[in-house]
Amino acid sequence: MSLVLLDPVAMGRVVGRMAHEIAERNPDTSSLCLVGLQRGGVALAHRISEVLSEIVGHAIPVGALDVSLYRDDLGRRVAPEIRPTEVPFDPTERNIVLVDDVLFTGRTTRAALDALSDMGRPRRIQLAVLVDRGHRELPIRADFTGKTVATTLKQTIRVRLLEDGGDDTVCVEDLNS
């Protein structure tokens, strides 16, 4: 069974609110930039940046980060497809907001922190996620959350963004459906 968590209208509002919260908590926006995690976080980071840039009155740069090479389960699963990493700025001394679609175990975020550290030394890293579904396996939490939802391990969250060919909805689905 599939339960709609966010429809396109709600998605737009959530993204807008997250952009406002990021602006509110980062009064100095001169060094602020967003880094979306491949793959679902990249389009989301661009959307947030669009709203955020309007709020603060100047463009907020966006990067894309693939964390495949930093995962802690590489020998235990089929080698993942590596997507492009394009961070068009030096992260050192930057105020970086990592953007991902779903926060689950926290292992992707951990890998992203390592990957970013290899690129420089940001002044601060914050985390923004569209959906927090719980079940953390590491001491990681989001600074900006679109929607928090209680899930079971037999469920999955499907984020279907327009940019990736979806219909701009977020659903909870049963894994074997």
Place this chain on the structure above:
Amino acid sequence: MNWNRRHLLDVRSLSADELRLLLSTAKAFKAVSTRAIKKVPALRGKTVVNLFVEPSTRTRISFELAAQRLSADVINFTAEASSLKKGETLKDTLRNLEALNADFVILRHGASGAAHYLARFARCHIINAGDGAHEHPTQGLLDLFTIFEHKGGVEGLNVTILGDILYSRVARSNIWALLRLGARVTLCGPSTLVPKVFETLHPGVRVSWDLESALRDADVVNLLRIQHERQRVSAFPSIGEYASLFGINATRAGWIRPDALIMHPGPINRGVEIESSVADGSQSVILEQVTNGLAVRMAVLFLLNGGQSSELAQ
């Protein structure tokens, strides 16, 4: 598309999808090599053994650096200074390396089929780094990658491989990779080194002993080194005669289309198969091949390291 092999033994058995996955993974690793920190932790805690029973410097260095860039530990094992000289069999050598918990064994060996032989009982991953005149898979893959970068693909391209085809594992790996993705291959050189029988490999292979037409038709010209160490009988009277009949000098380079690539797996013999003006010319991608070799070898190590979806396929 998932990678589902434990070993990389040849190019011939790779599907078009597997080749494309290797190319796209190599592309990602090429980008890694341009970062300030070129090392990633993907193979942290893994041990890679370069088992080079036949000497090689550039392939070994390339594999060694690839493994190091992936944070693996690397041991170099060369035949001259090893127990193989004391009479140990290849199988026992592998068993000993596995007893030390080697995760990857990269084998260079003078006998065709040596890597396949080890793979029959190996618990670790075996990578063929050249076996006799059979195959040199990562060289074939890096050549394919280099052509893709410049031409966007190989389908419909004419690739001329020139030189010592008979004794060349590089030629064979190139032939299989190119044919699988739809290129046409022309083999050219002295008839003693380019027997007509190669045409029976595949309808896409043509043998030509006419250098001028083979060069004029080509989108890519891949020059091979004359492997005097692998020739049991002399296939041509002298190096000088080979150079005068088949060496690419400025005149013959003029037969090559201006948009065609000139490749060479190295080490190049300046003045034999290629003159300096051509090797260092604008159409030469010889040094790019070296750079791409590193990315391709990182991709191979990374893909083989992944777990299997259906346990231990192949």
